[in-house]
Every structure is written in C-alpha cells, then in structure tokens.
Amino acid sequence: MPDSVIKWGKGDVTIRELSKKVQLENPEAISSNKLRKQIATVTQILSLKPNEAKQFAKIHEEFYELPVDVYQTAKVSKLLLMMEKGTMPVKYKGKC
Incomplete structure (x- = not known):
C-alpha cells in the first residue's frame, strides 16, 4: 500500500468482499489460499527462468513459511x- 501508514492489508478479506461484490456464482470458491496454490501451480507450468523461480520462492518463504x-x-x-x-x-x- 504505497504512501500508506498501513504496510500490510488483509488480502483474504479483500478477496472475499470483491468476490461477493462482482456477484460470482460461487464466491466461496475464491480464496487467498486457493489463489496462492493456483499461482504456485501455474509458476511450475510456465517453465520460469531460474532467477524468476527464485523470486517466487523468496516471496513464498518471506510471507508464508513460518520460521x-x-x-x-x-x-x-x-x-x-x-x-x-x-x-x-x-x-x-x-x-x-
């Protein structure tokens, strides 16, 4: 969130609210966890260059994995x- 005092937003809440606002047929099928899993699957399929794959791994490690x-x-x-x-x-x- 550029130029904001708030550094981290609540992505899961935002995704839930937006999926309801756009009147999806099955809004509960859209979640931050499912989105993260989909991104991980797609990045494997895309045959990313080593530096691109490393960037995704770094983001995952930094934000999702517990120490x-x-x-x-x-x-x-x-x-x-x-x-x-x-x-x-x-x-x-x-x-x-």
Missing part, C-alpha cells in the same frame, strides 16, 4: 495442551 523455531514451539505447545486436557491421541501416548 522453524515458531513452528516447533507451536507443535510442542499443541502437544502440551493435549496432554493437559487429557486429549492426547493414542499414536503419541508413551512417546514422551
């Missing part, structure tokens, strides 16, 4: 919460 420490912390937290609630799936019991 490893955040991902691991979230996974451990989830397991600890399940243990606390007594809802640990059978496949995890006895593996701590």
Whole structure:
C-alpha cells in the first residue's frame, strides 16, 4: 500500500468482499489460499527462468513459511495442551 501508514492489508478479506461484490456464482470458491496454490501451480507450468523461480520462492518463504523455531514451539505447545486436557491421541501416548 504505497504512501500508506498501513504496510500490510488483509488480502483474504479483500478477496472475499470483491468476490461477493462482482456477484460470482460461487464466491466461496475464491480464496487467498486457493489463489496462492493456483499461482504456485501455474509458476511450475510456465517453465520460469531460474532467477524468476527464485523470486517466487523468496516471496513464498518471506510471507508464508513460518520460521522453524515458531513452528516447533507451536507443535510442542499443541502437544502440551493435549496432554493437559487429557486429549492426547493414542499414536503419541508413551512417546514422551
């Protein structure tokens, strides 16, 4: 958002609102996640030059992938919460 105090917009909300405004037959079929997956598929089909493919990979890494420490912390937290609630799936019991 050039020249704006807001650096990041809510793309998912915007896509949802626009898909309703243009009166699509099936607006729920349009989502930011599906759009991202479609872009990834198309970029593979396009046989991009190495530098172009690298640019897409960099954007994906920067905006969509969680840092490893955040991902691991979230996974451990989830397991600890399940243990606390007594809802640990059978496949995890006895593996701590």
